[in-house]
Amino acid sequence: MSLTSRLSLLAVLSLGSFAARADINMPVGVTPISRDVYGLHMLIFYICCVIGVAVFGVMFYSMFKHRKSKGAVAADFHESTLVEIVWTAVPLFILIAMAIPAAKTLIAMEDTSDAEVTVKITGYQWKWHYEYLDSGIEFYSNLNAEHNAARQVGSGIDVSQFDNYLKDVDNPLVLPVGKKVRFLHTSADVIHSWWVPDLAVKKDAIPGFINENWALIEEPGTYRGKCTELCGRDHGFMPVVVKALPAEEYDAWVAENTQAEEAMIADSGDGASAAVAAVDDDREWAMDELVAIGEGVYAQQCASCHQADGAGIEGAFPAITGSAIATGDHAAHIDIVYSGKAGSAMAAFADRLSNSDMAAVLTYQRNALGNAVGDTIQPSAIKALR
Amino acid sequence: MSTAAAGHHDHDDHGPAKGWTRWLWTTNHKDIGTLYLLFSLVMFFIGGGMALIIRAELFQPGLQLVDPLFFNSMTTMHALVMIFGVVMPAFVGLANWMIPMMIGGPDMALPRLNNWSFWIMPFAFLLLLSTLFMEGGGPAGGWTLYAPLSLQGGDSFAFVIFSIHFMGISSVMGSINIVATIFNMRAPGMTLMQMPLFVWTWLITAYLLIAVIPVLAGAVTMLLTDRFFGTSFFNAAGGGDPVMYQHIFWFFGHPEVYILILPAFGIISSIIPTFARKPLFGYASMVYATASIAFLSFIVWAHHMFTVGMPLAGEMFFMFATMMISVPTGVKVFNWIATMWRGSMTFETPMLFAIGFLVMFTIGGLSGLMLAITPADIQYHDTYFVVAHFHYVLVPGAIYSIMAATYYWMPKWTGNMYDEKWGKIHFWVSTVFLNVLFFPMHFVGLAGMPRRIPDYNLQFADWNAVATIGAFGFGFSQLIFVYVIYKCIKGGEKATDEVWEGADGLEWTVPSPAPYHTFEKPPAQYS
Numbered sequence: 056m057s058l059t060s061r062l063s064l065l066a067v068l069s070l071g072s073f074a075a076r077a078d079i080n081m082p083v084g085v086t087p088i089s090r091d092v093y094g095l096h097m098l099i100f101y102i103c104c105v106i107g108v109a110v111f112g113v114m115f116y117s118m119f120k121h122r123k124s125k126g127a128v129a130a131d132f133h134e135s136t137l138v139e140i141v142w143t144a145v146p147l148f149i150l151i152a153m154a155i156p157a158a159k160t161l162i163a164m165e166d167t168s169d170a171e172v173t174v175k176i177t178g179y180q181w182k183w184h185y186e187y188l189d190s191g192i193e194f195y196s197n198l199n200a201e202h203n204a205a206r207q208v209g210s211g212i213d214v215s216q217f218d219n220y221l222k223d224v225d226n227p228l229v230l231p232v233g234k235k236v237r238f239l240h241t242s243a244d245v246i247h248s249w250w251v252p253d254l255a256v257k258k259d260a261i262p263g264f265i266n267e268n269w270a271l272i273e274e275p276g277t278y279r280g281k282c283t284e285l286c287g288r289d290h291g292f293m294p295v296v297v298k299a300l301p302a303e304e305y306d307a308w309v310a311e312n313t314q315a316e317e318a319m320i321a322d323s324g325d326g327a328s329a330a331v332a333a334v335d336d337d338r339e340w341a342m343d344e345l346v347a348i349g350e351g352v353y354a355q356q357c358a359s360c361h362q363a364d365g366a367g368i369e370g371a372f373p374a375i376t377g378s379a380i381a382t383g384d385h386a387a388h389i390d391i392v393y394s395g396k397a398g399s400a401m402a403a404f405a406d407r408l409s410n411s412d413m414a415a416v417l418t419y420q421r422n423a424l425g426n427a428v429g430d431t432i433q434p435s436a437i438k439a440l441r
Numbered sequence: 442m443s444t445a446a447a448g449h450h451d452h453d454d455h456g457p458a459k460g461w462t463r464w465l466w467t468t469n470h471k472d473i474g475t476l477y478l479l480f481s482l483v484m485f486f487i488g489g490g491m492a493l494i495i496r497a498e499l500f501q502p503g504l505q506l507v508d509p510l511f512f513n514s515m516t517t518m519h520a521l522v523m524i525f526g527v528v529m530p531a532f533v534g535l536a537n538w539m540i541p542m543m544i545g546g547p548d549m550a551l552p553r554l555n556n557w558s559f560w561i562m563p564f565a566f567l568l569l570l571s572t573l574f575m576e577g578g579g580p581a582g583g584w585t586l587y588a589p590l591s592l593q594g595g596d597s598f599a600f601v602i603f604s605i606h607f608m609g610i611s612s613v614m615g616s617i618n619i620v621a622t623i624f625n626m627r628a629p630g631m632t633l634m635q636m637p638l639f640v641w642t643w644l645i646t647a648y649l650l651i652a653v654i655p656v657l658a659g660a661v662t663m664l665l666t667d668r669f670f671g672t673s674f675f676n677a678a679g680g681g682d683p684v685m686y687q688h689i690f691w692f693f694g695h696p697e698v699y700i701l702i703l704p705a706f707g708i709i710s711s712i713i714p715t716f717a718r719k720p721l722f723g724y725a726s727m728v729y730a731t732a733s734i735a736f737l738s739f740i741v742w743a744h745h746m747f748t749v750g751m752p753l754a755g756e757m758f759f760m761f762a763t764m765m766i767s768v769p770t771g772v773k774v775f776n777w778i779a780t781m782w783r784g785s786m787t788f789e790t791p792m793l794f795a796i797g798f799l800v801m802f803t804i805g806g807l808s809g810l811m812l813a814i815t816p817a818d819i820q821y822h823d824t825y826f827v828v829a830h831f832h833y834v835l836v837p838g839a840i841y842s843i844m845a846a847t848y849y850w851m852p853k854w855t856g857n858m859y860d861e862k863w864g865k866i867h868f869w870v871s872t873v874f875l876n877v878l879f880f881p882m883h884f885v886g887l888a889g890m891p892r893r894i895p896d897y898n899l900q901f902a903d904w905n906a907v908a909t910i911g912a913f914g915f916g917f918s919q920l921i922f923v924y925v926i927y928k929c930i931k932g933g934e935k936a937t938d939e940v941w942e943g944a945d946g947l948e949w950t951v952p953s954p955a956p957y958h959t960f961e962k963p964p965a966q967y968s
Contacts, residue, residue, distance in 0.1 A: 079885075103807040110774065133721065200810055210504075214502050
């Protein structure tokens with residue numbers, strides 16, 4: 056066996072083991088499209104390997120044979136029309152051969168017709184919001200709270216204890232297996248991108264525009280992904296988790312959550328406030344009650360910019376502690392949270408927080424984080440604005 | 442350096458002015474070339490230092506060193522510094538030094554404009570870097586400055602845009618000067634198709650710059666008015682379109698990619714024939730391939746945007762057009778190998794860097810072909826696979842070509858041979874660490890690690906640790922480069938006029954070091 060054939064055998068063997076390794080290669084995924092994409096990826100990869108072996112083979116052969124120290128004398132040729140036509144035409148044919156299957160897959164990827172379930176996905180700095188257009192279920196999906204605590208600079212928490220560090224959320228997107236699901240992507244602030252490698256779905260979430268995409272998941276399981284478009288400070292901390300359930304389990308989940316949704320019809324709150332969401336906004340709330348709820352809302356909605364201790368980040372995100380707004384007039388304090396601040400990262404929370412949650416977080420900001428104004432902002436004050 | 446220039450063949454010949462103001466007022470193409478090259482070397486270490494901060498944070502999972510916002514500002518600044526502060530000025534520096542000598546002209550066509558083009562640069566970068574110390578920090582929305590994210594930064598954003606305008610003005614003036622020089626200053630009788638390939642590739646690059654820098658200027662000016670003057674070009678709430686920014690940006694950005702690599706093609710086309718002792722194979726097809734690449738570079742921009750939700754027909758067009766680029770690029774690689782074929786090769790440092798370029802640029806080109814396949818690109822997009830791809834074409838591509846050029850022409854610039862042993866050590870250490878640094882990025886990218894994230898899941902930990910070790914190795918081995926340059930300026934074995942046994946071209950007909958003024962009388966061999 057010559058050296059060249061031995062080397063090429065070695066290359067083929069190592070390529071074979073490469074293809075099978077999920078830690079260094081693209082996942083095959085669980086949808087027909089993801090399998091096609093994986094197939095295209097491996098095909099073009101092998102084509103590149105063959106081209107590489109041929110090009111580098113000739114080059115290294117020449118470097119060993121045609122060196123001056125071996126007494127090589129330079130030839131004098133410097134053009135050959137035939138050779139030049141051949142090496143222009145051959146790559147062109149390879150490209151055409153490659154373009155056909157690629158175009159087929161691309162056409163299939165863009166065909167979002169006949170979907171059975173539609174989910175609207177909205178990107179926020181830095182969380183996802185899911186809304187099932189068929190059943191009306193909607194919720195936010197945040198980074199797992201333990202991971203969020205561990206990932207702070209100087210947290211001192213060993214992140215290797217978490218199995219899915221930075222790849223786990225509080226509320227995963229639940230989808231049915233075997234049904235065509237259509238995704239509608241948009242954003243409330245900057246551009247995000249919703250990516251789940253196992254579904255081969257990656258689409259930008261663009262404010263003011265709606266993008267479409269689809270997936271047909273064939274196996275139940277949990278599939279994890281990330282935001283892939285730089286979206287600010289916590290871009291690395293807004294994971295995507297999809298939980299694919301068999302059709303019956305999915306229907307049961309929808310039924311259960313539709314009921315829960317109806318039960319709190321008076322309130323569109325999320326997370327920490329769910330338990331008290333149905334309570335009337337008109338009653339007078341006690342400060343302790345508001346601060347307790349506000350602490351949870353603050354951690355979810357405010358802490359990533361204004362920091363867990365309210366100190367903010369100088370020059371980028373103002374401090375809450377000692378802030379003139381958070382310790383001053385009610386109207387100004389309510390306004391900046393309700394309507395946001397144009398031209399900055401401060402979003403309008405009018406549609407994102409219920410009356411009670413907003414009142415709670417405002418009261419919390421006034422009476423915690425080093426502030427001690429001593430008054431409350433009542434849900435009724437927020438309700439009056441709507 | 443050229444201070445040592447001693448040519449006194451001509452009675453009215455004069456050397457450089459005395460004192461440091463020589464560098465401030467100089468209109469001499471060699472002085473300005475030296476300034477550009479030194480500026481680029483300094484920026485290389487600043488941009489490299491930023492890369493090391495990025496790699497240090499990514500050494501292990503968890504956030505150990507920097508705030509995520511500062512991390513984003515490092516990735517943004519690293520790119521801006523490396524592209525606009527290192528690769529582009531280095532190529533302009535090489536053009537300044539070599540183009541007049543290669544075409545037998547006495548200097549650049551517009552010497553005072555030349556002085557101005559350079560001296561804008563230090564101020565542009567002072568502005569850019571100073572934003573790191575301003576309230577709100579430097580730009581942190583990525584070097585592409587995508588709206589609306591880039592509009593969220595502090596008021597220092599105005600300084601960033603102003604500095605980009607400065608860099609753009611400098612580039613356009615430099616390009617106009619190069620075009621004017623090539624068309625007006627050639628030795629009598631030298632036809633366009635007799636010009637060295639470095640001159641050809643720079644001519645085409647200069648046109649690319651003149652065409653697209655104003656587009657970038659327009660895009661960032663619209664960002665400026667959106668941010669500070671209440672317009673809504675890219676704000677959907679005001680009737681604008683954030684995706685339009687990306688189209689405009691990449692209409693500049695893709696030709697920019699070729700601006701960063703075409704002069705490299707010219708350098709490699711000079712070096713390989715010298716050390717293979719054989720003329721360049723397919724000179725004419727090299728020129729046509731360069732022109733084809735330049736043309737195609739204008740019609741592939743949206744392949745950076747396959748996930749923004751373009752119409753199917755648009756995605757198809759940009760996929761096919763992108764795949765086409767591999768044809769002329771392939772022709773170039775094949776031509777270089779055919780030049781080596783049946784040559785009589787030796788492997789001095791410039792040749793080592795040229796071969797390193799050829800091998801690793803081809804690897805980057807092949808991963809580029811993979812990226813052209815749109816359905817697969819949607820999986821690769823914005824992951825470390827892309828980071829691996831463009832670093833393979835830019836570091837062992839553009840940067841290696843600049844290093845190859847430095848070793849190749851330094852004896853002509855200084856009159857001294859550089860230290861061959863340390864040059865070769867520089868090559869081998871750099872090449873080993875470079876692959877340790879960038880190759881694992883293919884793996885983590887395919888396995889699902891997005892780019893521009895400061896922290897990651899444990900599954901990516903091993904390869905990130907490896908990459909960081911490679912980064913520090915590569916970074917510190919560049920000190921060898923500085924040492925070799927310093928030593929060569931100070932002294933060493935005297936270089937002959939021809940320097941290299943197989944060298945061909947007008948620059949090798951003048952003495953080493955090249956006198957302060959060359960070709961005051963045009964060379965006669967073309968007329």
